[in-house]
Amino acid sequence: MPSLNPFTDIPVLMTSEEIIEYAHNRSVRKSAKSPVRMSKLEKTRIREIARTQEFTKQVRAKLKATVESFPSLDRLHPFYLELTEILIGVDKLKQALGAIFNCIGPIDRIADSQIAAMKRADELGEIKKLRSATKGRISSIVRGTANNLDTVIEARKVLSGLPGVNPSSPTVVCAGFPNVGKSTLVKAVSTAEPEIAYYPFTTREVIIGHMTVDNQVIQVVDTPGILDRPMSQRNQIERQAIAALKYLASVIIFMMDPSEACGWTFDEQIHLHDEVRRMFPVNPVIVVFNKVDITPQDRLEAARARIPGAREIVASQGIGLQELMREVIEAVDLSSLQEVIDAYLSALPKSESHSSDA
Ligand SMILES: Nc1nc2c(ncn2[C@@H]2O[C@H](COP(=O)(O)OP(=O)(O)O)[C@@H](O)[C@H]2O)c(=O)[nH]1
Numbered sequence: 022m023p024s025l026n027p028f029t030d031i032p033v034l035m036t037s038e039e040i041i042e043y044a045h046n047r048s049v050r051k052s053a054k055s056p057v058r059m060s061k062l063e064k065t066r067i068r069e070i071a072r073t074q075e076f077t078k079q080v081r082a083k084l085k086a087t088v089e090s091f092p093s094l095d096r097l098h099p100f101y102l103e104l105t106e107i108l109i110g111v112d113k114l115k116q117a118l119g120a121i122f123n124c125i126g127p128i129d130r131i132a133d134s135q136i137a138a139m140k141r142a143d144e145l146g147e148i149k150k151l152r153s154a155t156k157g158r159i160s161s162i163v164r165g166t167a168n169n170l171d172t173v174i175e176a177r178k179v180l181s182g183l184p185g186v187n188p189s190s191p192t193v194v195c196a197g198f199p200n201v202g203k204s205t206l207v208k209a210v211s212t213a214e215p216e217i218a219y220y221p222f223t224t225r226e227v228i229i230g231h232m233t234v235d236n237q238v239i240q241v242v243d244t245p246g247i248l249d250r251p252m253s254q255r256n257q258i259e260r261q262a263i264a265a266l267k268y269l270a271s272v273i274i275f276m277m278d279p280s281e282a283c284g285w286t287f288d289e290q291i292h293l294h295d296e297v298r299r300m301f302p303v304n305p306v307i308v309v310f311n312k313v314d315i316t317p318q319d320r321l322e323a324a325r326a327r328i329p330g331a332r333e334i335v336a337s338q339g340i341g342l343q344e345l346m347r348e349v350i351e352a353v354d355l356s357s358l359q360e361v362i363d364a365y366l367s368a369l370p371k372s373e374s375h376s377s378d379a
């Protein structure tokens with residue numbers, strides 16, 4: 022299956038020094054064929070022009086590929102766009118891509134005028150000097166945009182590690198304290214081998230399961246370290262990264278463990294539940310009581326009284342999962358998610374796209 026993360030298809034990108042070295046190596050290997058009886062001056066001219074052209078061509082190709090291999094930021098799904106904003110900065114990235122692209126024109130002009138001069142030169146040493154000066158001037162332009170190349174390289178590195186989710190498939194996000202049984206549920210309902218990804222500002226792996234219902238693939242995302250502790254323990258950037266999930270979560274399953282075997286009291290779990298609801302006011306939340314097999318009857322009654330209507334399951338034995346998934350599918354109301362996305366998109370400042378889009 023091709024990756025759904027738009028940033029994973031970007032090939033490895035080169036730094037400014039790598040581009041210069043690569044182009045240099047390619048150009049010196051260039052040996053131009055010339056007739057045996059040609060004068061030394063003419064042979065030199067042909068060879069040095071060929072090398073200059075090759076150097077220019079390679080630099081230009083690398084710069085162009087850097088810009089063009091990046092997915093168009095104007096067409097990114099809000100989930101990836103928001104994470105790009107948090108992790109790199111959309112404007113910063115656009116500026117870097119635009120600046121890299123804008124190096125190509127001046128490089129072409131330098132090459133053109135220098136090659137014209139090489140054609141006119143009537144001295145061997147002058148031709149070589151012109152070739153060397155051309156490479157020097159083009160290298161300076163590339164070095165001048167080194168920080169932009171570094172920005173793009175860093176962006177590729179960071180963004181390609183994000184979870185590959187299909188934003189147009191319904192997505193169920195599992196929330197709840199550690200050890201309540203989220204991973205057990207995701208594994209139990211997933212038909213295919215789950216994917217493993219990383220989410221910004223967490224050290225734990227995110228597991229993405231897939232289940233097929235009526236030919237529709239539903240993604241089930243386990244979020245260890247993301248929605249499993251109070252927001253007061255998070256910094257602003259972590260909160261923003263978490264908030265980006267609102268563009269993805271067609272439904273949130275909030276899992277609770279009324280047995281408290283997970284190590285968290287029911288009160289603490291209710292507190293987190295309230296926070297998750299506040300954080301995702303538009304996304305439907307389905308509350309699930311897990312581990313009802315080991316929950317004493319009086320605790321279960323108390324839990325039911327606190328949160329009426331919660332679905333009761335035993336994830337480890339697969340009990341109640343079909344009914345839960347049916348409820349999930351009913352709650353998958355893409356129109357409500359579309360509202361969130363539309364609101365976000367219309368709130369964006371209308372910014373210029375980078376020049377390669379033009
Ligand atoms: N008794 C019981 N144990 C469960 C149930 N679901 C999960 N567990 C156990 O609870 C522990 C934590 O589950 P896990 O899925 O890793 O929780 P997570 O941290 O929320 O992902 C594991 O030892 C599971 O086997 C259940 O329905 N009943």
Ligand SMILES: [Mg+2]
Nearest residue numbers: 203204243245
């Ligand atoms: Mg887990």
